[in-house]
Amino acid sequence: MAKIKEIERTPNPDAMRFVLDEPLTNGVTRSFENDAEAEGDPLASALFAIENVINVYYVDKYVTVTQDGEAVWSELLRKLAPPIREAEPMTDLEDDSEVHVSKEAQESNDPRLLEINRMLDEQVRPYLLADGGGLKVLGLDGNRLKVHYQGACGTCPTATTGTLYAIESMVKRIDPEIQVISV
The missing domain is CATH 3.30.1370.70 (Scaffold protein Nfu/NifU, N-terminal domain)
Known part of the structure:
Protein backbone atom coordinates (compact mmCIF):
# COMPACT_ATOMS: atom_id res chain seq x y z
CA MET A 1 0.00 0.00 0.00
CA ALA A 87 -2.80 1.50 -4.53
CA GLU A 88 -0.43 -1.41 -4.93
CA PRO A 89 2.96 -0.95 -6.63
CA MET A 90 2.73 -1.66 -10.36
CA THR A 91 6.29 -2.72 -11.06
CA ASP A 92 5.31 -5.01 -13.95
CA LEU A 93 3.74 -2.25 -16.08
CA GLU A 94 4.95 -2.02 -19.64
CA ASP A 95 5.89 1.36 -21.03
CA ASP A 96 3.13 3.08 -22.97
CA SER A 97 5.05 3.91 -26.13
CA GLU A 98 2.64 6.75 -26.87
CA VAL A 99 2.59 8.51 -23.50
CA HIS A 100 5.05 11.21 -24.66
CA VAL A 101 4.92 10.87 -28.45
CA SER A 102 1.98 9.76 -30.59
CA LYS A 103 2.35 6.79 -32.91
CA GLU A 104 2.05 9.16 -35.87
CA ALA A 105 4.96 11.27 -34.59
CA GLN A 106 7.04 8.16 -33.82
CA GLU A 107 6.58 6.91 -37.38
CA SER A 108 7.49 10.26 -38.94
CA ASN A 109 10.71 10.44 -40.91
CA ASP A 110 11.08 14.17 -40.19
CA PRO A 111 14.47 14.63 -38.46
CA ARG A 112 13.18 17.77 -36.76
CA LEU A 113 10.81 15.63 -34.66
CA LEU A 114 13.69 13.54 -33.30
CA GLU A 115 15.57 16.67 -32.32
CA ILE A 116 12.46 18.29 -30.82
CA ASN A 117 11.71 15.22 -28.69
CA ARG A 118 15.29 15.00 -27.47
CA MET A 119 15.14 18.68 -26.49
CA LEU A 120 11.78 18.21 -24.76
CA ASP A 121 13.09 15.17 -22.84
CA GLU A 122 16.12 17.10 -21.62
CA GLN A 123 14.81 20.62 -21.10
CA VAL A 124 11.03 20.60 -20.69
CA ARG A 125 9.48 17.34 -19.51
CA PRO A 126 11.48 17.14 -16.23
CA TYR A 127 10.17 20.58 -15.22
CA LEU A 128 6.60 19.75 -16.19
CA LEU A 129 6.83 16.53 -14.15
CA ALA A 130 7.97 18.55 -11.15
CA ASP A 131 4.73 20.52 -11.52
CA GLY A 132 2.62 17.37 -11.81
CA GLY A 133 2.29 17.02 -15.55
CA GLY A 134 3.78 16.16 -18.87
CA LEU A 135 3.75 16.87 -22.58
CA LYS A 136 2.88 14.65 -25.53
CA VAL A 137 3.97 15.43 -29.06
CA LEU A 138 1.10 14.64 -31.42
CA GLY A 139 2.87 15.41 -34.67
CA LEU A 140 4.44 17.89 -37.01
CA ASP A 141 2.14 19.00 -39.80
CA GLY A 142 4.29 21.07 -42.12
CA ASN A 143 5.65 23.71 -39.75
CA ARG A 144 2.96 23.24 -37.08
CA LEU A 145 4.04 21.18 -34.09
CA LYS A 146 0.99 19.87 -32.24
CA VAL A 147 1.46 19.14 -28.54
CA HIS A 148 -0.90 18.02 -25.80
CA TYR A 149 -0.37 18.87 -22.13
CA GLN A 150 -0.94 16.06 -19.60
CA GLY A 151 -1.74 15.91 -15.90
CA ALA A 152 -1.76 19.22 -14.05
CA CYS A 153 -0.48 20.95 -17.18
CA GLY A 154 -3.59 20.00 -19.17
CA THR A 155 -5.83 22.71 -17.74
CA CYS A 156 -3.16 25.01 -16.33
CA PRO A 157 -3.40 28.64 -17.46
CA THR A 158 0.40 29.06 -17.47
CA ALA A 159 0.91 25.98 -19.67
CA THR A 160 -1.01 27.45 -22.57
CA THR A 161 0.75 30.79 -22.29
CA GLY A 162 4.21 30.99 -20.70
CA THR A 163 5.25 27.35 -21.07
CA LEU A 164 3.97 27.13 -24.64
CA TYR A 165 5.88 30.29 -25.53
CA ALA A 166 9.09 28.90 -23.96
CA ILE A 167 8.70 25.62 -25.86
CA GLU A 168 8.15 27.49 -29.11
CA SER A 169 11.28 29.58 -28.47
CA MET A 170 13.34 26.41 -27.98
CA VAL A 171 11.83 24.70 -31.02
CA LYS A 172 12.63 27.75 -33.17
CA ARG A 173 16.34 27.01 -32.55
CA ILE A 174 15.76 23.76 -34.44
CA ASP A 175 13.65 25.38 -37.18
CA PRO A 176 12.65 29.07 -36.99
CA GLU A 177 9.55 28.39 -39.10
CA ILE A 178 7.91 26.00 -36.61
CA GLN A 179 4.82 27.18 -34.76
CA VAL A 180 3.75 25.24 -31.62
CA ILE A 181 0.04 24.58 -31.15
CA SER A 182 -1.49 23.13 -27.98
CA VAL A 183 -4.46 20.83 -28.62
Missing part, protein backbone atom coordinates in the same frame (compact mmCIF):
# COMPACT_ATOMS: atom_id res chain seq x y z
CA ALA A 2 1.19 3.47 -0.89
CA LYS A 3 1.86 5.89 1.90
CA ILE A 4 1.27 9.56 1.12
CA LYS A 5 4.31 11.56 2.17
CA GLU A 6 3.10 15.00 1.04
CA ILE A 7 0.33 16.69 -0.89
CA GLU A 8 1.61 19.57 -3.00
CA ARG A 9 -0.10 22.37 -4.84
CA THR A 10 0.80 22.72 -8.50
CA PRO A 11 0.83 25.88 -10.62
CA ASN A 12 -2.62 24.73 -11.76
CA PRO A 13 -5.16 25.66 -9.05
CA ASP A 14 -7.31 22.70 -10.14
CA ALA A 15 -4.60 20.05 -9.66
CA MET A 16 -2.82 18.54 -6.66
CA ARG A 17 0.20 16.28 -6.62
CA PHE A 18 0.51 13.46 -4.11
CA VAL A 19 4.08 12.48 -3.25
CA LEU A 20 4.41 8.88 -2.05
CA ASP A 21 7.03 7.17 0.11
CA GLU A 22 7.38 4.27 -2.32
CA PRO A 23 7.13 4.29 -6.12
CA LEU A 24 3.96 3.02 -7.78
CA THR A 25 5.78 2.45 -11.06
CA ASN A 26 9.39 2.05 -12.08
CA GLY A 27 9.59 5.02 -14.41
CA VAL A 28 6.44 4.14 -16.35
CA THR A 29 4.16 7.14 -16.87
CA ARG A 30 0.39 6.83 -17.02
CA SER A 31 -1.91 9.63 -18.21
CA PHE A 32 -5.72 9.41 -18.31
CA GLU A 33 -8.18 12.09 -19.36
CA ASN A 34 -11.41 10.24 -18.60
CA ASP A 35 -12.81 7.10 -17.00
CA ALA A 36 -13.01 5.25 -20.34
CA GLU A 37 -9.24 5.67 -20.85
CA ALA A 38 -8.69 4.49 -17.27
CA GLU A 39 -10.54 1.20 -17.78
CA GLY A 40 -8.28 -1.61 -16.61
CA ASP A 41 -6.18 0.65 -14.40
CA PRO A 42 -7.32 0.14 -10.78
CA LEU A 43 -5.88 3.39 -9.40
CA ALA A 44 -7.08 5.68 -12.17
CA SER A 45 -10.51 3.99 -12.25
CA ALA A 46 -10.92 4.47 -8.49
CA LEU A 47 -9.97 8.14 -8.77
CA PHE A 48 -12.32 8.79 -11.71
CA ALA A 49 -15.13 7.25 -9.67
CA ILE A 50 -14.84 10.31 -7.41
CA GLU A 51 -17.01 13.21 -8.50
CA ASN A 52 -15.19 16.19 -10.06
CA VAL A 53 -12.02 14.27 -11.10
CA ILE A 54 -11.18 15.03 -14.74
CA ASN A 55 -7.56 13.87 -15.10
CA VAL A 56 -5.20 11.37 -13.48
CA TYR A 57 -1.45 11.35 -14.16
CA TYR A 58 1.11 9.26 -12.32
CA VAL A 59 4.71 8.13 -12.51
CA ASP A 60 7.12 6.72 -9.91
CA LYS A 61 6.29 8.36 -6.55
CA TYR A 62 3.93 10.99 -7.92
CA VAL A 63 0.17 10.99 -8.50
CA THR A 64 -1.45 14.13 -9.89
CA VAL A 65 -5.21 14.53 -9.83
CA THR A 66 -6.99 17.36 -11.64
CA GLN A 67 -10.52 18.40 -10.77
CA ASP A 68 -13.09 20.35 -12.75
CA GLY A 69 -12.88 23.42 -10.50
CA GLU A 70 -16.24 22.74 -8.87
CA ALA A 71 -14.97 20.90 -5.75
CA VAL A 72 -13.50 22.33 -2.56
CA TRP A 73 -9.99 20.89 -2.25
CA SER A 74 -10.20 20.18 1.47
CA GLU A 75 -13.22 17.94 0.89
CA LEU A 76 -11.93 16.36 -2.32
CA LEU A 77 -8.55 15.50 -0.79
CA ARG A 78 -10.29 13.39 1.87
CA LYS A 79 -11.94 11.36 -0.90
CA LEU A 80 -8.80 11.04 -3.03
CA ALA A 81 -6.43 9.89 -0.29
CA PRO A 82 -7.92 6.41 0.39
CA PRO A 83 -7.64 5.04 -3.19
CA ILE A 84 -4.12 6.43 -3.47
CA ARG A 85 -3.14 4.89 -0.12
CA GLU A 86 -4.65 1.56 -1.20
